[in-house]
Amino acid sequence: MASGGNKELHRRAFLGAAAALLAPALSDAAENTGIVPIRFGLTPVFLTSDLELLGRLQSYLQRSTGSPVTLVNRRTYQEITALLTSGQLDAAWICGFPFVAHRSELQLVAVPLWHRKPLYQSYLIVERDRRASDLDDLRGDIHAFSDPDSNSGFLVTRAALAQRNLRPETFFAKTFFTYGHRDVIRAVASGLAGSGSVDGYVYDVVSELEPELTSRTRILKASEWLAFPPIAAPRTIADPSRFEAVKRAFLQMNDDPEGRAVLQMLRLDGFASEDPNIFDTIAAKAALVAAAG
Amino acid sequence: MNASRFRSWPITIKVPLAVVALMILVGLVLSERVLARLTETQQRHLVELSQSYLDGLSSAIAPSILREDNWEVYDAIARAQEINKSLHPIETVVTNSEGAVIAASDPKRHPIGTSFSPNDISKTKAFSYSAGADTANAMRTLSYPGRVAGIIYTTFDTRHLAAERRDVLMALALTNGALTILLAAAGWLLVTHMMRPVRILSEHLGVARETLAVPVPDEIVAKTTGEFGHLFRGYNGLVRSMKEREDLSKRLAEEERLGSLGRLASAVAHEINNPLGGLFNALSTMKTHGHLAGVRSSSLGLLERGLVGIRDVVRTTLAVYRRDSGSRNLVPADIDDLGMLVAPEGRRKYVTIQIDNRLDGPIAVASTPIRQALLNLLLNAVAAAPEGSQVNATVSAGTAALEIVVSDYGGGMPESASAVLTAGYGPPPLDGGGLGLWTTSRLVAEMGGRIEIERLRPSGTTIRLIIPILRAELSDVA
Numbered sequence: 105m106a107s108g109g110n111k112e113l114h115r116r117a118f119l120g121a122a123a124a125l126l127a128p129a130l131s132d133a134a135e136n137t138g139i140v141p142i143r144f145g146l147t148p149v150f151l152t153s154d155l156e157l158l159g160r161l162q163s164y165l166q167r168s169t170g171s172p173v174t175l176v177n178r179r180t181y182q183e184i185t186a187l188l189t190s191g192q193l194d195a196a197w198i199c200g201f202p203f204v205a206h207r208s209e210l211q212l213v214a215v216p217l218w219h220r221k222p223l224y225q226s227y228l229i230v231e232r233d234r235r236a237s238d239l240d241d242l243r244g245d246i247h248a249f250s251d252p253d254s255n256s257g258f259l260v261t262r263a264a265l266a267q268r269n270l271r272p273e274t275f276f277a278k279t280f281f282t283y284g285h286r287d288v289i290r291a292v293a294s295g296l297a298g299s300g301s302v303d304g305y306v307y308d309v310v311s312e313l314e315p316e317l318t319s320r321t322r323i324l325k326a327s328e329w330l331a332f333p334p335i336a337a338p339r340t341i342a343d344p345s346r347f348e349a350v351k352r353a354f355l356q357m358n359d360d361p362e363g364r365a366v367l368q369m370l371r372l373d374g375f376a377s378e379d380p381n382i383f384d385t386i387a388a389k390a391a392l393v394a395a396a397g
Numbered sequence: 398m399n400a401s402r403f404r405s406w407p408i409t410i411k412v413p414l415a416v417v418a419l420m421i422l423v424g425l426v427l428s429e430r431v432l433a434r435l436t437e438t439q440q441r442h443l444v445e446l447s448q449s450y451l452d453g454l455s456s457a458i459a460p461s462i463l464r465e466d467n468w469e470v471y472d473a474i475a476r477a478q479e480i481n482k483s484l485h486p487i488e489t490v491v492t493n494s495e496g497a498v499i500a501a502s503d504p505k506r507h508p509i510g511t512s513f514s515p516n517d518i519s520k521t522k523a524f525s526y527s528a529g530a531d532t533a534n535a536m537r538t539l540s541y542p543g544r545v546a547g548i549i550y551t552t553f554d555t556r557h558l559a560a561e562r563r564d565v566l567m568a569l570a571l572t573n574g575a576l577t578i579l580l581a582a583a584g585w586l587l588v589t590h591m592m593r594p595v596r597i598l599s600e601h602l603g604v605a606r607e608t609l610a611v612p613v614p615d616e617i618v619a620k621t622t623g624e625f626g627h628l629f630r631g632y633n634g635l636v637r638s639m640k641e642r643e644d645l646s647k648r649l650a651e652e653e654r655l656g657s658l659g660r661l662a663s664a665v666a667h668e669i670n671n672p673l674g675g676l677f678n679a680l681s682t683m684k685t686h687g688h689l690a691g692v693r694s695s696s697l698g699l700l701e702r703g704l705v706g707i708r709d710v711v712r713t714t715l716a717v718y719r720r721d722s723g724s725r726n727l728v729p730a731d732i733d734d735l736g737m738l739v740a741p742e743g744r745r746k747y748v749t750i751q752i753d754n755r756l757d758g759p760i761a762v763a764s765t766p767i768r769q770a771l772l773n774l775l776l777n778a779v780a781a782a783p784e785g786s787q788v789n790a791t792v793s794a795g796t797a798a799l800e801i802v803v804s805d806y807g808g809g810m811p812e813s814a815s816a817v818l819t820a821g822y823g824p825p826p827l828d829g830g831g832l833g834l835w836t837t838s839r840l841v842a843e844m845g846g847r848i849e850i851e852r853l854r855p856s857g858t859t860i861r862l863i864i865p866i867l868r869a870e871l872s873d874v875a
Contacts, residue, residue, distance in 0.1 A: 246467075246508070274744065287472065296504035
């Protein structure tokens with residue numbers, strides 16, 4: 105929201121406006137020539153408000169796939185997941201939790217590499233000066249979750265409580281969802297929430313970009329390494345060439361200057377083709393939670 | 398200080414003081430009006446801005462408030478504070494209908510779920526702001542038909558308004574102060590300048606009270622125009638006429654002295670002429686029969702008596718009319734001399750003059766004015782007395798005063814003459830008559846004495862002079 109200076113805001117606004125003008129033009133062109141644009145969904149997994157990033161990603165994907173690309177943003181994971189499973193999107197960057205939840209309906213396109221691994225952690229964060237050392241110390245808190253379909257921003261903490269035979273609504277005094285990892289950090293930093301569950305990757309990148317925001321919080325506990333939120337596509341696809349084009353675009357992003365720029369902005373090393381088994385730990389957590397009821 | 402003391406202050410102080418007082422009053426009234434207007438404007442702007450802030454915030458949080466979505470409400474507050482920076486919102490608290498905090502701009506002060514009740518009664522009004530205060534409060538109840546959904550409490554920082562107010566007040570105070578000092582100084586200069594002619598006139602009048610009036614110098618009169626020019630010229634005209642009058646009085650007194658001298662001169666000449674015939678006869682007898690011892694001695698005796706008579710007449714005349722005869726004290730002989738002086742005039746008019754000189758030694762009064770005054774009275778009485786009548790004069794001395802009484806049996810002194818005689822330092826008679834009486838009146842007044850006039854029955858006048866006798870030590874000094 106208030107990240108970056110005025111100059112950057114202007115630059116972003118301009119690029120955003122350019123992208124907004126460009127996208128419909130391309131879509132119209134596609135409709136006129138009979139080419140259906142590739143629809144790519146984005147969850148608020150990361151800096152979805154960064155219009156420059158969106159513009160460059162769209163530009164890269166269009167050039168790489170040779171097709172017009174429409175980026176679809178929604179407020180919640182659930183909306184994107186629903187669009188994806190119903191075949192209204194060709195691919196989407198979703199979270200590991202919906203991926204395992206809809207495993208039968210989805211297939212992996214690529215998994216981002218962060219620090220050269222397709223892994224990340226979930227952080228349990230508290231206010232900087234808070235005297236607490238473990239999840240157990242947070243009883244009676246107001247707790248900020250990111251999204252009910254987020255692995256790192258909900259499932260990990262939920263599963264940790266389930267292991268203790270606890271439920272968030274009874275363990276915490278109150279919980280709320282911010283529908284964005286950065287907003288979880290803001291909620292904890294401002295004191296609105298006593299603690300929060302946040303994506304470790306997002307937290308680290310935000311601490312690099314906005315150290316004054318994360319400096320008001322500290323990491324109470326980091327989870328084990330879990331599979332990074334993947335790019336997924338519906339399991340049944342009408343046109344395999346479009347799927348391949350999208351997959352190739354992600355896997356070869358590192359070979360292209362614009363792709364590298366996008367990766368640099370995302371602080372990622374690239375995308376890799378991974379075995380869906382890396383999501384088993386997340387699936388186990390989901391199962392644990394489901395068993396707890 | 399009391400009012401009478403203020404009234405006695407010079408006008409050069411009073412006018413600037415009045416200007417200062419007036420300016421302070423005007424300054425106070427103006428400042429009050431300006432500040433009132435400023436407060437009104439500030440308050441109106443503040444109300445408008447706060448309402449627009451609350452409008453924006455209300456529409457942003459209305460759906461979230463029903464869901465009690467803490468994050469969305471908090472995010473809306475944070476965004477509204479960011480957007481409305483010019484309004485300086487310090488704190489915003491949103492509660493549900495039970496007063497439990499849904500979200501606040503500072504969650505640490507007002508955590509979620511804690512009960513918020515405004516500690517200040519002014520916070521429960523839709524808007525409250527008092528001029529010069531550091532904060533203003535606004536409240537908005539979000540209600541849906543039938544129930545209250547939530548309440549927004551906002552506190553705005555109004556220190557910049559208070560500072561603006563202070564700046565305006567300071568500017569007003571400085572401007573008014575400077576203007577007051579300036580106008581007071583201008584008033585002082587103006588009044589001092591305007592009052593200069595009055596001061597000059599007042600100084601000249603002050604001098605006139607003690608001595609003779611002095612005219613305002615011509616160069617000052619020439620420089621002064623307008624009303625004060627007229628005033629100066631009028632004053633100088635007055636001074637001139639006073640001086641002329643004074644000079645005239647002196648001249649008249651002198652002329653009267655000379656006039657009476659003239660009248661006497663013929664009497665004296667007659668007095669000297671009378672024995673001259675006898676003297677020449679004696680001389681002729683001496684020439685013819687000088688060898689006869691008896692004739693010679695009788696002729697010499699005749700000559701001697703005649704010459705003594707002439708000498709006495711001359712001496713007396715000299716004594717009366719000699720200038721600067723000093724302030725010798727009165728002696729009995731002075732009165733006798735007067736008898737001798739007026740005797741010829743009496744004889745000429747066939748009036749007997751009876752002088753009763755009861756003095757037996759020197760009296761501590763100046764002889765010259767007494768003699769002149771008495772001579773004037775005697776001559777006046779002789780002139781008024783009918784033929785064959787008698788004029789009586791009595792001179793006697795008590796311990797404190799010398800009393801001289803002159804009576805005649807004339808037709809009585811006219812009222813105008815009486816007025817001149819008893820007027821003291823009064824003006825000389827306009828028709829030029831009665832100068833002798835006027836001179837007498839002045840002389841007596843100068844000696845500190847007084848004159849009483851009594852009309853006699855069936856006719857005649859008695860005039861009484863009472864002259865105080867100087868104390869011994871003073872007479873020595875004199």
